[in-house]
Amino acid sequence: MSLNLKPNIESPDDFYQLLTDAQRDLSDEDANDMNARLVLILANQIGSLNDLQEAIEIAK
Amino acid sequence: MLNTYDFPEFPYVQSEDQISGQTVRHPVVIVGGGPVGLTAALDLAAQGIKVVVLDDNNTVSVGSRAVCYAKRPLEIWDRLGVGERMIEKGVDWKLGRVFLRDKEVYTFDLLPEDGHKIPAFINLQQYYLEEYMVEACDRNPLIDIRWKHKVLSLRQYDNYAEIAVETPDGIFTLEAGWLLACDGANSDTRRMVGAEFAGQFFQDRFLIADIVMKADFPAERWFWFDPDFHRGQSALLHKQSDDVWRLDFQLGWDADPEVEKRPENIIPRVRAMIGEDVEFELEWASVYQFACRRVDQFRHGRVLFAGDAAHQVSPFGARGANTGVQDIDNLSWKLAAVLRGEAPIALLDTYHAERAYAADDNLLNSTRSTDFITPKNGASKRFRKAVLDLANKTEFARPLVNSGRLSTPTPYLDSALNTADGGAWKGRMTPGTCASDAPIVVGGKDGWLLDQFTGGFVLLALGVEAEPVDAGAFTPKVVTLGSSFDDPKGLVSERYDAEEGALYLIRPDQHISARWRRFDADAVKSAISKATAGAI
Numbered sequence: 001m002s003l004n005l006k007p008n009i010e011s012p013d014d015f016y017q018l019l020t021d022a023q024r025d026l027s028d029e030d031a032n033d034m035n036a037r038l039v040l041i042l043a044n045q046i047g048s049l050n051d052l053q054e055a056i057e058i059a060k
Numbered sequence: 061m062l063n064t065y066d067f068p069e070f071p072y073v074q075s076e077d078q079i080s081g082q083t084v085r086h087p088v089v090i091v092g093g094g095p096v097g098l099t100a101a102l103d104l105a106a107q108g109i110k111v112v113v114l115d116d117n118n119t120v121s122v123g124s125r126a127v128c129y130a131k132r133p134l135e136i137w138d139r140l141g142v143g144e145r146m147i148e149k150g151v152d153w154k155l156g157r158v159f160l161r162d163k164e165v166y167t168f169d170l171l172p173e174d175g176h177k178i179p180a181f182i183n184l185q186q187y188y189l190e191e192y193m194v195e196a197c198d199r200n201p202l203i204d205i206r207w208k209h210k211v212l213s214l215r216q217y218d219n220y221a222e223i224a225v226e227t228p229d230g231i232f233t234l235e236a237g238w239l240l241a242c243d244g245a246n247s248d249t250r251r252m253v254g255a256e257f258a259g260q261f262f263q264d265r266f267l268i269a270d271i272v273m274k275a276d277f278p279a280e281r282w283f284w285f286d287p288d289f290h291r292g293q294s295a296l297l298h299k300q301s302d303d304v305w306r307l308d309f310q311l312g313w314d315a316d317p318e319v320e321k322r323p324e325n326i327i328p329r330v331r332a333m334i335g336e337d338v339e340f341e342l343e344w345a346s347v348y349q350f351a352c353r354r355v356d357q358f359r360h361g362r363v364l365f366a367g368d369a370a371h372q373v374s375p376f377g378a379r380g381a382n383t384g385v386q387d388i389d390n391l392s393w394k395l396a397a398v399l400r401g402e403a404p405i406a407l408l409d410t411y412h413a414e415r416a417y418a419a420d421d422n423l424l425n426s427t428r429s430t431d432f433i434t435p436k437n438g439a440s441k442r443f444r445k446a447v448l449d450l451a452n453k454t455e456f457a458r459p460l461v462n463s464g465r466l467s468t469p470t471p472y473l474d475s476a477l478n479t480a481d482g483g484a485w486k487g488r489m490t491p492g493t494c495a496s497d498a499p500i501v502v503g504g505k506d507g508w509l510l511d512q513f514t515g516g517f518v519l520l521a522l523g524v525e526a527e528p529v530d531a532g533a534f535t536p537k538v539v540t541l542g543s544s545f546d547d548p549k550g551l552v553s554e555r556y557d558a559e560e561g562a563l564y565l566i567r568p569d570q571h572i573s574a575r576w577r578r579f580d581a582d583a584v585k586s587a588i589s590k591a592t593a594g595a596i
């Protein structure tokens with residue numbers, strides 16, 4: 001497994017707040033749309049098909 | 061309907077075989093005079109093989125069918141002497157626009173690489189394509205096309221197939237040493253041999269309309285997701301020859317094909333797409349449902365499947381005829397060698413191996429496009445929306461937009477006919493790949509590299525001394541840089557990674573079979589042996 005599953009996010013609490021704040025006023029529909037866009041943006045940052053496949057497996 | 065094109069009516073002639081009442085055995089009988097059967101006739105005849113073509117109809121393809129032809133099939137048709145006319149009549153295009161609702165998301169340019177004889181794509185109605193090929197067949201004394209000959213039944217024996225054929229004069233029997241089943245997606249032959257044809261049916265319907273209009277839309281491919289004029293579905297606009305335009309409307313699974321086909325229902329849809337005041341005439345319209353399937357084995361005894369009879373794909377990506385013609389490119393030199401007793405029948409099994417592999421690649425591409433265009437559930441709909449929203453703003457999401465991946469040849473990378481590389485190579489010309497074209501100079505005149513690769517195996521020597529190699533019927537023609545041709549632009553050298561010298565063995569279908577940095581007659585011989593299933 002090459003995916004980093006050790007803590008790697010800078011300031012976890014700040015990140016979590018950013019994420020939930022961004023969706024605080026959104027309907028489920030809009031939040032889901034935003035999550036889909038976010039998945040794609042982050043996937044592009046990762047790039048490696050292998051890593052993405054591992055991430056999808058873990059998320060399932 | 062249909063007022064830009066007069067359909068030829070080919071004459072029915074009762075054959076000598078039927079008149080005599082004697083059962084005649086022909087070396088090759090081709091069932092079906094569509095693009096694939098006609099290409100097979102021309103390609104086999106080009107190798108000196110006599111063929112009989114049987115078609116149950118007496119004209120060319122009627123209605124809205126193939127439009128878009130890719131470089132590789134055009135190269136094959138060019139080799140067979142019919143490509144130039146198609147390219148001349150066809151519409152050259154390279155720009156595609158993708159819209160979401162009424163906004164342009166992005167534009168793509170096919171950006172074809174310079175220095176190729178044949179364009180990346182042309183658009184041309186299928187009936188022209190077939191008409192040109194029928195004319196070329198009629199000029200060839202080795203080709204005997206028999207119109208209004210329908211194959212009714214088939215029985216296989218050890219070394220031939222027997223078929224019953226119905227004509228306006230009744231039913232008679234013919235024998236075929238080899239039978240090429242090019243009888244289309246609903247192949248009767250496939251049923252007769254009991255072959256399986258499994259795959260996926262898409263629960264969706266499409267209205268395909270061809271219209272005539274003199275509007276100044278550019279010759280570009282326009283694709284809409286969820287357009288304002290056709291909410292919740294997709295639509296396509298593409299130019300053909302003679303001011304005919306192909307329009308494509310996704311209708312959904314619940315649409316009633318009979319109702320949708322009525323002009324009073326089509327015309328408002330067309331107006332909504334092209335504008336209220338653009339004048340047009342409806343040329344042809346039909347409602348289609350698509351499937352992605354392939355036959356279990358391309359060879360069943362003496363019957364060889366090719367084209368839609370062997371594989372059916374959705375039209376997104378223009379793969380049907382394009383890939384069918386490449387089946388023939390692969391098959392005809394192998395069949396000709398087997399017919400002449402130069403190669404074992406095992407060579408024909410490599411036809412299945414290579415073309416089933418290509419068919420699976422095409423099916424995969426075509427299924428992926430169909431899944432993007434018609435998402436199967438809420439989650440994939442959501443991801444598609446995300447892709448399209450982002451594609452407008454950012455570059456990274458654009459390669460994810462899939463409105464059809466246009467057909468390119470599938471390299472036979474794992475084929476048993478390839479000889480593996482010995483050292484390290486740069487570029488695309490790995491064994492199993494279709495040889496690249498490049499501009500050259502031959503005898504003081506401008507020419508093309510691919511035009512040198514004809515008449516069997518070729519040994520292409522680039523900065524390497526190559527001697528003639530005796531391989532019997534498969535003795536390669538030696539084409540040498542510096543003496544056979546010159547490469548003033550350096551593109552041959554670049555595309556074939558020849559700076560340190562390179563020697564390529566090229567198959568009769570212009571695919572790379574092996575390559576070396578220096579000449580070794582034994583290595584060349586054993587590569588030819590491998591590429592012909594042990595013929596030498």
Ligand SMILES: Cc1cc2nc3c(=O)[nH]c(=O)nc-3n(C[C@H](O)[C@H](O)[C@H](O)COP(=O)(O)OP(=O)(O)OC[C@H]3O[C@@H](n4cnc5c(N)ncnc54)[C@H](O)[C@@H]3O)c2cc1C
Nearest residue numbers: 092094095096116126127128211243244367368380381382
């Ligand atoms: C809407 C649409 C758009 C398309 N767009 C493209 C595109 O842009 N590019 C592309 O490459 N492909 C495209 N295709 C696919 C393309 O039309 C087919 O792949 C192509 O026609 C297949 O050629 P074929 O010779 O295998 O079969 P066919 O064209 O179906 O020909 C089969 C022939 O066999 C004859 N026949 C059938 N049964 C018998 C019998 N029992 N005895 C004697 N003769 C028989 C038929 O009369 C017919 O002439 C499109 C298809 C559709 C429907």
